[in-house]
Each structure stands twice: as structure tokens, then as C-alpha cells.
Amino acid sequence: MTDAPLAALSARLPKLRLLTDAADLEHYGRDWTRRWTPAPLAIALPAEVEEVQAIVRWANEHGVAVVPSGGRTGLSGGAVAANGELVLSLERMNRVLAFDGVDRTLAVQAGMTLHAVHEVAKEHGLIYPVDFAARGSCSIGGNIATNAGGIRVIRYGNTREWIAGLTVVAGNGELLQLNRGLIKNSSGYDLRQLMIGSEGTLGIVVEATLRLTDAPPPSQVMLLALPNMDALMEVFSLFRARLSLQAFEFFTDVALRYVLAHGAQRAIEGDHPFYVVTEFDADERSQDAALAAFEMGMDRGWISDGVIAQSEAQAAALWRLREGITESLAPHKPYKNDISLRISALPVFLHEIQALLASEYPHFDVVWFGHIGDGNLHINVLRPDDLSDDDFISQCEHVTKLLAGTLQRHGGSISAEHGIGLVKRAYLGSTRSAAEIALMRGVKQVFDPNGLLNPGKLFV
Numbered sequence: 001m002t003d004a005p006l007a008a009l010s011a012r013l014p015k016l017r018l019l020t021d022a023a024d025l026e027h028y029g030r031d032w033t034r035r036w037t038p039a040p041l042a043i044a045l046p047a048e049v050e051e052v053q054a055i056v057r058w059a060n061e062h063g064v065a066v067v068p069s070g071g072r073t074g075l076s077g078g079a080v081a082a083n084g085e086l087v088l089s090l091e092r093m094n095r096v097l098a099f100d101g102v103d104r105t106l107a108v109q110a111g112m113t114l115h116a117v118h119e120v121a122k123e124h125g126l127i128y129p130v131d132f133a134a135r136g137s138c139s140i141g142g143n144i145a146t147n148a149g150g151i152r153v154i155r156y157g158n159t160r161e162w163i164a165g166l167t168v169v170a171g172n173g174e175l176l177q178l179n180r181g182l183i184k185n186s187s188g189y190d191l192r193q194l195m196i197g198s199e200g201t202l203g204i205v206v207e208a209t210l211r212l213t214d215a216p217p218p219s220q221v222m223l224l225a226l227p228n229m230d231a232l233m234e235v236f237s238l239f240r241a242r243l244s245l246q247a248f249e250f251f252t253d254v255a256l257r258y259v260l261a262h263g264a265q266r267a268i269e270g271d272h273p274f275y276v277v278t279e280f281d282a283d284e285r286s287q288d289a290a291l292a293a294f295e296m297g298m299d300r301g302w303i304s305d306g307v308i309a310q311s312e313a314q315a316a317a318l319w320r321l322r323e324g325i326t327e328s329l330a331p332h333k334p335y336k337n338d339i340s341l342r343i344s345a346l347p348v349f350l351h352e353i354q355a356l357l358a359s360e361y362p363h364f365d366v367v368w369f370g371h372i373g374d375g376n377l378h379i380n381v382l383r384p385d386d387l388s389d390d391d392f393i394s395q396c397e398h399v400t401k402l403l404a405g406t407l408q409r410h411g412g413s414i415s416a417e418h419g420i421g422l423v424k425r426a427y428l429g430s431t432r433s434a435a436e437i438a439l440m441r442g443v444k445q446v447f448d449p450n451g452l453l454n455p456g457k458l459f460v
């Protein structure tokens with residue numbers, strides 16, 4: 001260990017696992033964005049809260065920036081370390097700490113994967129309802145830091161709703177116990193909620209107390225083919241009024257093309273521009289209601305075709321058409337927009353944005369999908385083979401500026417669920433006012449006086 005600060009860290013924490021091999025620096029220095037060249041100083045893999053505190057104190061003494069790191073499935077560059085930072089990976093801190101059946105809470109270390117949390121909740125006859133395709137790799141700490149959303153938000157809300165308490169190491173190394181599992185707590189500012197969605201810029205989440213709930217009733221999964229974009233919101237209103245929805249997601253024919261090429265099975269024949277995957281509570285009454293809604297949608301010309309899953313395997317196959325999209329696009333290095341609007345603003349906005357994208361990206365494949373039932377659209381632009389990464393990104397940045405302007409006029413957000421990270425920091429001002437951003441910077445200064453926690457993320 002030649003680097004003096006690293007040698008001091010090793011001397012202070014002789015048991016700390018530190019990695020400096022080139023392959024490790026590359027592996028831990030990037031996330032799913034793949035846009036920046038990883039260049040961290042080293043990777044620290046603490047096993048205990050006290051080690052995390054000592055690392056943060058060491059970082060302050062030596063002026064070393066720290067990038068908190070979970071599963072690195074992030075899509076905004078939040079966990080990227082490209083400037084000599086120390087990556088602080090929580091991956092070894094992945095244990096269950098306590099289950100409480102009376103409080104219906106599960107306390108875990110922050111490095112546990114979302115999937116592992118689901119499994120433990122299931123063993124106790126309950127569920128942790130936040131869910132999305134990265135479940136096998138993403139960590140609870142990362143979910144909290146991004147306030148992750150996913151495919152069940154329409155029923156259960158975002159990660160924010162499910163955090164009963166947090167243990168956090170602040171920017172000066174101090175340990176904070178926030179909210180301690182209470183349901184009611186009107187004793188001043190809720191610092192737990194401030195941490196949620198702070199993208200590793202205010203503190204390092206080391207432990208979380210998660211709320212669990214009852215499993216939903218048995219459900220049915222339906223795939224619908226729609227003839228045009230206006231039908232999307234009509235079908236949403238139709239189904240939401242008649243069924244108890246657990247999910248309402250959409251994708252386009254372009255998305256379908258990529259996911260089929262990636263191994264998913266076609267479930268509806270023919271060419272249709274839009275598709276919906278919806279899941280709803282399935283009792284006898286809702287079976288009839290679903291059929292009635294489907295027939296009404298067909299009569300009104302909003303639905304062209306549909307299929308209802310007859311088995312768990314079929315339900316999984318329908319979900320794969322939606323959940324497999326991200327992986328199927330990854331080889332094409334997509335430029336990702338993750339935007340949200342009030343549902344009432346969507347019909348007008350969708351037309352404006354469709355016209356904008358058609359005129360600005362006439363020759364690119366633009367893939368739309370997402371959580372339309374939450375007002376959240378994922379717009380992915382795919383890089384043509386003959387364009388360099390730099391030229392492609394600069395063209396996309398130009399369009400994102402226009403998109404941000406349109407969003408601002410409609411009162412939307414430039415990031416619905418992936419966070420700002422590095423990717424969207426230039427556009428924060430389209431969603432937050434100058435006064436809000438100044439307050440956010442002030443909060444950062446209080447929690448992290450030396451600016452060492454994930455610098456350069458969230459703010460330009």
C-alpha cells in the first residue's frame with residue numbers, strides 16, 4: 001500500500017477489507033450507466049458500523065471523497081467513482097438484524113439485497129412491497145438513497161412509505177438513529193425522510209427498519225394491446241375505476257421488438273403500437289369486472305386485443321415482456337430519461353412530447369415504457385452504431401434540455417425514481433426552484449461540512 005492516506009486507513013483499521021486491484025477498481029467504480037471511466041482510489045468493504053464511522057472520520061482528516069455503494073444497479077451515475085474517491089461498499093453488511101411480529105418490522109443491514117428482504121419477509125408470512133427488476137442485485141441502502149419506486153407504486157407507494165427507522169453515519173462520522181421504528185413521531189424535523197432520496201450526499205445508511213405488510217390477495221395478470229397513445233390513459237381510467245390494481249405498466253412496439261429479440265415470448269399476435277401489463281386483485285367479482293372493462297375497452301376502440309394469464313408461468317411470461325426491457329436495451333447503451341407528471345397532466349403532455357421526440361430524434365430508436373399508472377415514463381434513446389458515444393450523448397443532452405423545459409411548463413419532474421446522480425444534475429433546476437436548491441445545498445453543508453460524501457452528485 002503506497003498511497004499515504006490508504007496506508008493510514010489500513011493502520012487504523014487493520015481488519016478492514018480494502019481492494020486496489022485494477023479489476024476491482026473498475027468493477028466497483030461504475031454503475032449501470034457505463035458512461036464514466038471508473039477511477040476510484042480504492043474500495044473499502046467494511047463489516048461493521050464502527051468501521052464505516054472510522055472510514056468517514058479518516059476521509060475528513062485526509063480530505064478523501066467517499067462514494068457510498070450498494071448493488072450499483074443505479075441508472076443515474078450516483079455510485080460512479082471517477083475522480084479518485086474511496087468507494088465504500090456496503091455489500092458485506094447484508095445481515096438481518098431483527099424481526100418484530102408485533103411492530104411488523106424487519107431491521108436489516110443496508111447491504112442486503114431487495115430480493116433477500118422479500119424472502120425473509122415471506123418466511124414471516126408478510127411482504128416488503130417495493131419491487132422491481134433489479135431486485136436480485138440492488139441493495140436496501142441503494143433503494144433508500146434513491147427512494148426507489150418500481151412496479152407496485154400504484155398500490156404501495158415508493159420506498160419512502162416503508163422505512164420506519166434508519167441508522168446513518170453522517171458526514172462527520174457521527175451515528176444517527178432516525179425515527180427508531182415509530183409510527184407516530186411529531187417531534188420536529190423528520191431527518192429520516194430527508195435521508196431517503198439523498199443519493200449518498202448526506203450520510204451513509206448502515207441499517208434500516210423496514211415496515212412489512214400482509215400479502216395481497218391472489219391476483220391476475222393481463223396483457224393488453226392498444227391502438228394508439230390516447231387509449232393508454234382511457235384504459236387506465238377504465239381499469240382503475242373497476243378493479244383494485246396492483247400494477248399498471250406500459251411499453252411500446254419498439255420495446256417489444258427488443259425484449260423479444262432478448263428471449264421473451266410473444267403473447268399477442270399482430271402489430272400494435274402500445275401495450276399494457278396490468279395486475280389486479282382476483283376474486284370472483286373482479287373476474288367479471290375485468291371482463292366487462294375489457295369488453296368496454298374493445299367496444300370503444302381503446303383495446304385491440306388482450307390475454308389473461310392462466311397460470312403462474314404465464315403471468316411470469318407476461319411480466320417478462322415488461323420487466324425484461326432494461327436488460328434487452330443495455331447492449332445499445334441507451335440514454336435514459338425518467339420523468340414524471342401528475343396523471344391529470346399526462347394526456348396533453350404525451351402528445352407534446354411525442355411531437356418533440358419525433359422531430360428531434362427522426363433517425364434514432366426511441367423506446368417508451370414505464371409506470372404509466374404513476375405518471376412515470378421511461379424514455380430510452382438508443383445509440384446508432386455509426387455514432388460515437390460523445391456525439392450521441394451531446395445530441396441527447398440537447399433534447400433533454402427541451403424535454404426539461406416542457407416538463408417545467410407542465411409541473412413535472414426530471415427524475416421520477418432513478419435519482420439525479422451525475423446524469424441529470426444539469427437539469428435539477430427544471431424541477432426545483434433556485435430557492436429550493438439553495439436550501440438543499442445548505443442541508444448538505446450541515447450534514448457533510450467538508451463536502452466529502454458523494455461530491456459532484458445531485459448538484460453541478
Ligand code: FAD
Pocket residue numbers: 031032067068069070071072073074075077078079090110131132133134137138139140141142143144145146147148149150151199200201203204205206326327417418421454457
Ligand atoms: P447503487 O447504484 O449502488 O447506488 C445508488 C445511489 O445510492 C448512489 O448515489 C449511491 O451513492 C447511493 N447509495 C447506495 N448505497 C447507499 C447507502 N448504504 N447509503 C447511502 N447512499 C447509498 N429503480 C426504480 O426506482 N424503479 C425501477 O423499476 C427500477 N428498475 C430497474 C431495473 C433494472 C434492470 C435496473 C438495472 C435498475 C432499475 N432501477 C429501478 C434502478 C436501480 O436499481 C435503483 O435505483 C436502486 O434503488 C439502486 O440500488 P443499488 O443498491 O444498486 O444502488
Ligand code: MLT
Pocket residue numbers: 075133150323325326336338370371378
Ligand atoms: C424500469 O421501470 O424498468 C426501470 O426503472 C429501469 C429502466 O428505466 O430502465
Ligand code: ZN
Pocket residue numbers: 150370371378417
Ligand atoms: Zn422504472
